[in-house]
Amino acid sequence: MMKNSSKLVGYIFEFAWILPSVAIPVAVITAVIITAFAVGIRVPDIAGRIDPVAINNVAPFNEPGVRELAPGRYEATLIAQTFLFTPNEIEIPAGSDVTFVLTSRDVIHGFKIVGTSVNMMAVPGQISKMTAHFPEPGEYLILCHEYCGSGHHVMYGKIIVK
Amino acid sequence: MAAITRPRGAERVLATDRFATEIRLARLNILIAFIALALGGLMGVLQILQYNGIDLYRFIKPILPGGYYQGLTLHGVLNVLVFTTFYIIGFLTLITAKAFDKPLVHKGLGWFTFWLMLGGLLMTALPILLNNATVLFTFYPPLKADGFFYLGLTLVVVGTYFLLLNQALTYRVWRKENPKAKIPLPAFMAIVTMSMWVIATIGIAAEMLFLLIPWSFGWVEGTDVLLARTLFWFTGHPIVYFWLLPAYISWYTMIPKQAGGKLFSEPMARVSFVLFLVLSIPIGIHHQYTDPGISAIWKLVHFIFTVGVFFPSLLTFFNVVASLEHAGRSRGGKGWLAWIFALPWKSATFTAQVFAMILFAFGGAGGVINASYNLNLVVHNTAWISGHFHLTVGSAVALSFMGMGYWLVPYLSGRRLFSNFLGLAASWCWLIGMILFSHFMHMLGLLGVPRRSMLGGAPYFNESTYAGVAEWRLLLPVAMVGGLVMFVSAILFYTNMVLTITRGQPEPNQQIPFAEKISGPEDVPAVLDRFWPWVVGAIMLIAINYGPTLYYLISTSRLNIPGLRPW
Numbered sequence: 001m002m003k004n005s006s007k008l009v010g011y012i013f014e015f016a017w018i019l020p021s022v023a024i025p026v027a028v029i030t031a032v033i034i035t036a037f038a039v040g041i042r043v044p045d046i047a048g049r050i051d052p053v054a055i056n057n058v059a060p061f062n063e064p065g066v067r068e069l070a071p072g073r074y075e076a077t078l079i080a081q082t083f084l085f086t087p088n089e090i091e092i093p094a095g096s097d098v099t100f101v102l103t104s105r106d107v108i109h110g111f112k113i114v115g116t117s118v119n120m121m122a123v124p125g126q127i128s129k130m131t132a133h134f135p136e137p138g139e140y141l142i143l144c145h146e147y148c149g150s151g152h153h154v155m156y157g158k159i160i161v162k
Numbered sequence: 163m164a165a166i167t168r169p170r171g172a173e174r175v176l177a178t179d180r181f182a183t184e185i186r187l188a189r190l191n192i193l194i195a196f197i198a199l200a201l202g203g204l205m206g207v208l209q210i211l212q213y214n215g216i217d218l219y220r221f222i223k224p225i226l227p228g229g230y231y232q233g234l235t236l237h238g239v240l241n242v243l244v245f246t247t248f249y250i251i252g253f254l255t256l257i258t259a260k261a262f263d264k265p266l267v268h269k270g271l272g273w274f275t276f277w278l279m280l281g282g283l284l285m286t287a288l289p290i291l292l293n294n295a296t297v298l299f300t301f302y303p304p305l306k307a308d309g310f311f312y313l314g315l316t317l318v319v320v321g322t323y324f325l326l327l328n329q330a331l332t333y334r335v336w337r338k339e340n341p342k343a344k345i346p347l348p349a350f351m352a353i354v355t356m357s358m359w360v361i362a363t364i365g366i367a368a369e370m371l372f373l374l375i376p377w378s379f380g381w382v383e384g385t386d387v388l389l390a391r392t393l394f395w396f397t398g399h400p401i402v403y404f405w406l407l408p409a410y411i412s413w414y415t416m417i418p419k420q421a422g423g424k425l426f427s428e429p430m431a432r433v434s435f436v437l438f439l440v441l442s443i444p445i446g447i448h449h450q451y452t453d454p455g456i457s458a459i460w461k462l463v464h465f466i467f468t469v470g471v472f473f474p475s476l477l478t479f480f481n482v483v484a485s486l487e488h489a490g491r492s493r494g495g496k497g498w499l500a501w502i503f504a505l506p507w508k509s510a511t512f513t514a515q516v517f518a519m520i521l522f523a524f525g526g527a528g529g530v531i532n533a534s535y536n537l538n539l540v541v542h543n544t545a546w547i548s549g550h551f552h553l554t555v556g557s558a559v560a561l562s563f564m565g566m567g568y569w570l571v572p573y574l575s576g577r578r579l580f581s582n583f584l585g586l587a588a589s590w591c592w593l594i595g596m597i598l599f600s601h602f603m604h605m606l607g608l609l610g611v612p613r614r615s616m617l618g619g620a621p622y623f624n625e626s627t628y629a630g631v632a633e634w635r636l637l638l639p640v641a642m643v644g645g646l647v648m649f650v651s652a653i654l655f656y657t658n659m660v661l662t663i664t665r666g667q668p669e670p671n672q673q674i675p676f677a678e679k680i681s682g683p684e685d686v687p688a689v690l691d692r693f694w695p696w697v698v699g700a701i702m703l704i705a706i707n708y709g710p711t712l713y714y715l716i717s718t719s720r721l722n723i724p725g726l727r728p729w
């Protein structure tokens with residue numbers, strides 16, 4: 001008898017715990033889906049393949065750099081290779097939206113613009129794409145954050161927002 | 163000298179012990195594991211010193227020509243591939259046999275497992291030590307290591323498969339002898355763990371056999387980097403559950419006893435284990451949110467299933483805490499929370515493992531952030547991630563394994579623990595050191611510090627005009643203090659272990675601390691005593707969650723990326 005009633009209490013506690021164990025994940029999922037699809041903070045999607053040997057001949061990588069697509073909208077094409085980005089420094093006006101188009105010539109590299117949500121991998125054979133808005137003038141660091149060899153820590157670039 | 167002071171008593175007892183083979187296997191595996199952790203951990207200390215401008219690599223140039231990154235490769239490979247795998251195989255071998263109260267049916271298979279893994283280990287170690295495999299523990303192609311590095315790792319993994327085979331054969335015999343009984347909980351959990359692992363390693367096995375081995379030995383020209391990476395993370399996420407579940411086995415089936423109580427609920431424990439079996443694998447793309455070439459929709463699906471793992475994790479938390487509360491009250495503890503003080507905080511093995519749980523609670527909370535799809539963009543590949551996994555594998559797992567060592571090493575060596583006090587001191591040091599280290603690594607990550615970088619030599623840190631680095635400079639020394647306190651903890655731990663096996667008082671006939679249950683096997687429904695339904699469930703979910711992405715990657719695959727050795 002004693003044992004049964006203590007089991008009952010146990011079941012009540014289990015249930016009281018199971019509820020938040022379900023509710024919290026559901027809340028997390030909902031919140032993230034809202035930020036992704038209503039606010040528009042997306043992760044990289046499929047943006048096509050490229051043969052690394054052909055990089056120099058294939059647009060847009062034959063001419064890396066910044067191009068204006070429309071007023072306030074830019075596309076920055078970059079190539080990552082051991083141990084630098086081409087171009088290594090980018091200038092854009094404040095208030096613009098920039099889409100970064102990236103690939104790697106050799107091994108996997110990382111591409112993080114500190115202080116923004118741009119964070120993606122540069123994978124040989126693949127094209128990576130992400131867009132960010134730069135409201136304020138300032139200097140932003142681009143860091144390679146994936147180990148790419150003995151000079152990995154010297155691989156970085158800059159974005160100057162004017 | 164040591165040979166004289168070491169009475170051969172323990173060995174003689176073994177000759178008559180039914181479990182002599184399991185004990186020998188566990189000893190060797192755990193010995194290798196702890197040696198690996200010692201060397202691997204030492205590299206960690208060098209890393210955090212380097213971050214702060216103290217470069218000790220130049221003094222060991224002759225033995226570590228690859229410097230920081232060769233050391234980092236050792237740190238990752240030794241700590242999370244070698245230490246974990248050998249410890250787990252040793253521990254599960256012992257636990258399965260002891261829980262069934264039946265030696266593993268095939269002794270030869272047990273030794274075969276061991277020798278295959280050891281051979282693989284040596285084959286992998288040599289290229290790393292020669293600086294021919296400075297590719298970190300993730301070995302992403304097209305960084306190209308010596309072929310034997312990949313072959314050796316493959317052999318280690320294949321070796322582990324034979325433990326599952328041995329477990330399955332033993333289970334069959336046990337089942338014939340006990341047609342009605344429920345599988346003893348630790349054996350059930352050990353077999354679930356190994357089943358999950360074997361399914362999970364399909365990814366890495368395919369990566370090795372079809373891509374990396376033929377390519378690194380020069381039989382094919384190139385490889386497909388994204389496909390390799392995806393296969394790697396197919397295994398790379400569930401591997402963390404392979405590390406964690408053995409610690410959970412200790413938390414569920416031993417800690418309650420060591421705390422002086424009973425396990426709260428065996429059925430609930432089994433639910434969480436089978437859910438880990440089903441949910442661990444089909445979520446690996448959450449490591450590839452920032453990868454190109456993978457559909458954002460499948461990334462989202464993997465995110466949703468990842469959050470699903472929250473459920474068995476919270477079940478574990480509840481069940482273990484309820485067991486601790488039961489123990490606290492059985493020891494005369496009272497009040498809503500005051501029972502906590504009645505727990506055996508003077509026991510090193512108990513304290514170390516509860517500290518591991520506490521650190522893991524923070525690791526789990528941070529993990530939800532990492533897993534959260536676009537939130538991952540803030541933290542991916544920053545020092546935050548380092549902060550995170552030192553709480554998970556570096557504490558929940560490593561500190562638990564060290565804590566279990568305080569009874570396991572005495573048990574295996576037939577000697578009393580040299581000093582419980584040293585063990586307590588080591589546990590407190592790890593807790594304090596890790597809180598400092600991981601907290602500040604998390605913060606540094608939020609400030610943009612990248613992971614896997616030799617910061618002390620980085621121009622963006624030392625010379626750049628970027629204003630933010632001033633804050634990095636402020637926080638890095640605190641992380642270093644944390645790392646050094648962890649180093650002290652490790653020294654205390656190893657001193658204790660070495661003195662236990664060389665100087666400990668002989669103490670034969672020790673018992674494994676298997677706990678009783680409040681709600682035990684009598685409450686376990688039949689479906690929670692079977693493996694196949696859950697294995698089939700896992701495979702089906704994997705097919706759904708990975709099928710389209712793998713099909714797409716394989717059907718568009720081109721083996722056109724040559725290898726490179728940029729180190």
Ligand code: HEM
Pocket residue numbers: 203204206207209210234235237238241242245298299300548551552555556557560612613614615616645646648649652
């Ligand atoms: C004294 C103790 C330790 C210290 C001071 C330490 C320090 C560090 C540091 C500073 C890093 C970052 C390196 C970088 O990203 O460039 C790191 C990475 C890492 N640590 Fe530790 N660590 C310690 C113990 C451990 C333990 C016990 C484990 C696991 C069992 C572990 C697993 C790892 C792993 C897996 C990495 C990532 C390696 C990679 O990125 O390839 N560490 N550690």
Ligand SMILES: [Cu+2]
Pocket residue numbers: 109110144145146147148149151152153155
């Ligand atoms: Cu890099």
Ligand SMILES: [Cu+2]
Pocket residue numbers: 398399400402446448449
């Ligand atoms: Cu994961």
